[in-house]
Amino acid sequence: MYKALLYNLKNDYSIHEILESQTFEPEFADFSENELNNLTNYELIVIYLPETDLKIIKKIRENLFFHNVTLLVLTDTVDLSQKKKALRSGADFVEEKPSSSKELTIFFKMIYGLHQKSSVFPENVLEPFKAAVSEIFRMMAMMNAELIQEYKVTTHFHFGEVSAVMALAGTKKGGIILSLNEKTARRIIANISATSPDALEEEDVHDGIGEMINMIAGGAKARLTDDEHFLLSALAVITGSRHRVIQQKEMPCAVMVYRLNEEYFAIQICLMALTGD
The missing domain is CATH 3.40.50.2300 (Response regulator)
Structure with a gap:
């Protein structure tokens, strides 16, 4: 006890x-x-x-x-x-x-x-990402991603077992991270691939999650105004239970927590205006 x-x-x-x-x-x-x-x-x-x-x-x-x-x-x-x-x-x-x-x-x-310190995140940027997440999961995985919580952080965020990371650059610098547990990742990619989760190789799952974050970032970019544009960089997929991705100190971040039936995943977006903007 x-x-x-x-x-x-x-x-x-x-x-x-x-x-x-x-x-x-x-x-x-x-x-x-x-x-x-x-x-x-x-x-x-x-x-x-x-x-x-x-x-x-x-x-x-x-x-x-x-x-x-x-x-x-x-x-x-x-x-x-x-x-x-x-x-x-x-x-x-x-x-x-x-x-x-x-x-x-x-x-x-x-x-x-x-x-x-976490209250300075630009709220207007979140809506395009929310719309992109909903659309990508509905169209590609045929799943309803239900947004159940969103919050701002400047401290380290705790990730799951698989995280796809992409740096963002443009009028603001930062990054976007999709994080989830291995079981959830397998179910999503299995839906996209029309196969069984057990039939997927680990590489297939990680490549698929990387492509998901690429589509989400691309979908959000298409919805942002010219004043809020950013460039997409090469992505990376990180694995390992309870890993962390270190962002710039005190960079404002927003975390959106989603539910897929009884499973969960999170999107973290970190953005900071460039000096002089």
Whole structure:
């Protein structure tokens, strides 16, 4: 049994209100694996692990399905090697357990500051990408991609097992990433290829996901105005559980989370205006 704090920041109270409160007294409650099915109801999870447990960190991240949930892991001692492993497993922050509520609010202040920096993403750019995702999945894979959440980030985003990455250049620089789990990737490419997921070679799946991001970026480009145009670059496909793609520090990004029946994938778009624009 673990101990955790679970915050629904929209309905309970915001981090800002926690920081302003003079009576904040966190009460860690029991947290079991039975809670894993309800994690997307929250926006901040603070879990206390006396010793870093990579297994439960991985399970929490896998059950978040790309949603905008910050995972802060508190432990009795912070070992640099274990900290790196915990971050690779899905934690956003790994810190030594504070001795007081006042010290805990320092971590919350850091998280709040990062959320504030993410508000500068150009909203008008998102709609062409949304339209392109819907069209490509409907026409090519004969699947309904349901947009269930979108949010802004400046921190590292947690990816699945397969990610197609394409750099963007033009009036703005940045990139677009399609990320999903291997099982979901196989089902999508199987639909496009009119074959069984099991009949696909790994190379076929990765090539297919690369072509998907190419079509999505091309479809969005065709819908953008001349003032918002960009050039498409060569793409790359990255594999490996819980990998990360490092973008330029503090570059504003938007993440769109989609559902395909009971499976999920995410599109991350990072854009920054060029100096002098």
